[in-house]
Amino acid sequence: MRKVAVIGLGRFGVSVAKRLAASGVQVIAMDRNGQLVNEIKDDVDLAVRADSTDQQALLSQNIDNVDVAVVSIGENFEAALLTTVILKQLGVPEVVCRAQTEFHAEIFRKIGADRVIQPESESGQSLARQLANPQLVDFIRLADGFTLLEFHAPASFCGKSILSLALRSKYDVNLVVIRRAVEVQQSGQSRSIVKTVVPKPDDVIEPDDILVVVGSDTALSKLPRE
Amino acid sequence: MRKVAVIGLGRFGVSVAKRLAASGVQVIAMDRNGQLVNEIKDDVDLAVRADSTDQQALLSQNIDNVDVAVVSIGENFEAALLTTVILKQLGVPEVVCRAQTEFHAEIFRKIGADRVIQPESESGQSLARQLANPQLVDFIRLADGFTLLEFHAPASFCGKSILSLALRSKYDVNLVVIRRAVEVQQSGQSRSIVKTVVPKPDDVIEPDDILVVVGSDTALSKLPRE
Ligand SMILES: Nc1ncnc2c1ncn2[C@@H]1O[C@H](COP(=O)(O)OP(=O)(O)OP(=O)(O)O)[C@@H](O)[C@H]1O
Ligand SMILES: Nc1ncnc2c1ncn2[C@@H]1O[C@H](COP(=O)(O)OP(=O)(O)OP(=O)(O)O)[C@@H](O)[C@H]1O
Structure with missing residues (x-):
């Protein structure tokens, strides 16, 4: 079973930890603030109060055995960097770091972070995408630059x-x-419910249909929207 | 052409404004910090230095004529609230507010925000979804008993x-x-990488292909496995 450590229980870290635990992943949550540790302990497998820059503390919690470690320490940039370096030295396969800016992101990558997340920038782009495409219902990133996109059927279809x-x-x-x-x-x-249909070649698109498509972002951007 | 006002040029606001402008939407960016206004003026249609709690200032920039206004004022909660109230009074059809916590989000909704975004929470859930499903596909949005399944192409295919x-x-x-x-x-x-391909009607299945299919559980159970 997948084992993920979340270090730093700010809003981003808490959100990751709770959602992971709800998806059936084994979660260890860590923070040096005991109150935050207390608040999350019922939602995760293990909640630990510790300073993540202390290699001993990490080892005693078997953090070296996790599949992924998320470093979501915000303002304390030096602690975030040091924690990342220690985790890679301990052999953690994937380390994901939350960065405040592109500048910080660059540094995380240089010191070995496998992935860097900038929440404000990501969700800003996500909102912009939805505002630019009002017919967009939802989208999910698939691997390799592919996206699963839901949108209202354009009139031309x-x-x-x-x-x-x-x-x-x-x-x-x-x-x-x-x-x-x-x-x-x-x-x-008589009431209206939404049914999910596997489209057959002869099926005809109806107004109000919501189309769920998969393709690269470039390909998706060429779909008609009206 | 869609016209969007972005008020508050923190990381979230800047990200929304730039991505919107890149998508061909007309963007007015506003902040009371002149330096931030200066930094974004080449990327948007109009960059204005103003206090968004000043109704006159908003009117003089025709903010009442936009389709959407994004209020991304972070720490100054009172200013964010007041700005939101003014925008709805001016008749802006859609007002989107960035909230720091669920508590703030609730208040924004009560005073009339059409949509509330919590970047840290949203991108935390997005990361959790990807970490829980390393192949990055989410089954939940395909509700109604539909499942997305990946399996090795059977020899018969x-x-x-x-x-x-x-x-x-x-x-x-x-x-x-x-x-x-x-x-x-x-x-x-020479090295081997895995590519994701949108299958065309004439494409031929190769041994070792991994097929990603969607269907009801009953339908999937009838697929050949050998
Ligand atoms: N050395 C450390 N060891 C463990 N936890 C730490 C350490 N340094 C900071 N933290 C924790 O990291 C957490 C997140 O930090 P902070 O609140 O600054 O981040 P943030 O990025 O602003 O959070 P948010 O996700 O809410 O935006 C805090 O709860 C803090 O206690
Ligand atoms: N009354 C106001 N009128 C216009 N702009 C304002 C007003 N009050 C605050 N701002 C601007 O809102 C911007 C965003 O605020 P702040 O940096 O506190 O938000 P944040 O949520 O922390 O940002 P980020 O998106 O980086 O997380 C600031 O640049 C600030 O100058």
């Missing part, structure tokens, strides 16, 4: 069959599923 | 074209992407 749209050859995207509102009769009343 | 396999009509599953090992030449050495 409606009434056309999946086959005739030829999304793969025209746009290099794959239509994964369609979410469609359908009328259901339930105890004498 | 190899050498066949995607079109001839007719997965959708035969098995009621959708082939999302194929992960395929390819040889790459890098500085005189």
Whole structure:
């Protein structure tokens, strides 16, 4: 079972730790602030009060045995750097660091961080993407620059069959599923529920359909939006 | 053309403003700190130094005519609240507020924010989702009993074209992407990397291909495994 250490229980660290634990990953949460450790202990497998720049403290908690360590120490940049260096020296396969700016991010990479996250910048870009594409419902990053994207069917697609749209050859995207509102009769009343449909070649796109597609960001940006 | 105002040029605000401008949206960036306004003026349509709690200042910049206003004032919570209230009074259709905590988020919603973003919490969940699923695909958004499954291409599929396999009509599953090992030449050495491919109708399945498919659990259980 995947074992992840989250060091630094600010808003970012707490969010990572709780969400990981909820997904069935084994989580060790660490902070030098005892109160924060206390607040999270019911949500994770192990909550430890310790100074992460102390190699002994890390070893005594078997942090060297985790698959991933997330270093989410914010303002204390030196502590974050030192913790990262120690973790790589202890052989932790993947170390993810939260950085305040691109400058900080560069330094984390140079000292061995496998991945660097800038929350404000990431979620700023995520919001911008949604505001620029109001039909966007959700998207998920897949590996290798591929994204899974949900958006309202553009008017130009409606009434056309999946086959005739030829999304793969025209746009290099794959239509994964369609979410469609359908009328259901339930105890004498008609109500609308959303059904997930695996699109067949002869299926016709309806207005209000939500299309779930996969493709590279470049390919997705070429899809019609209106 | 979509017109968005970004008020507060911290890391989040700058990220939203620049990414929006790059997507072809008309952006007005505002901050009371002249230096920040100066730093962004080449990246947006209009960069204004002003106090956003001053209704006159907002009106003189036609902020009441934007489609969306993003209030990304961080530490100055009262200013963020007041700005939000003014924007809704001026009739801005959509006001998005950046909140520091769930408590702040609640208050923004109560005073009329249409949307509230908590960057640290959002990107923490996004990282957790990726760490919990190293192949980076999320099954939860494909609700309604649909699952995304990755499996080695069965021998019976190899050498066949995607079109001839007719997965959708035969098995009621959708082939999302194929992960395929390819040889790459890098500085005189040949190495193998895994590429993610959007399958085209004429593509032929190769041995060792990993097929990523979507379908109901029942449908997936009927796929050949050998
Ligand atoms: N040497 C250390 N060992 C363990 N924990 C530490 C150490 N130094 C700082 N921390 C912890 O890191 C946590 C996060 O730090 P801080 O709150 O500065 O980060 P932040 O990036 O502002 O957080 P947020 O995720 O809320 O934006 C704090 O709870 C702090 O106690
Ligand atoms: N009344 C105001 N009018 C205009 N701008 C303001 C006002 N009050 C604060 N600001 C600006 O809001 C900006 C963002 O605030 P601050 O840096 O506190 O936010 P933050 O949330 O910490 O930012 P980040 O996005 O980097 O996390 C600052 O540049 C500040 O000058």
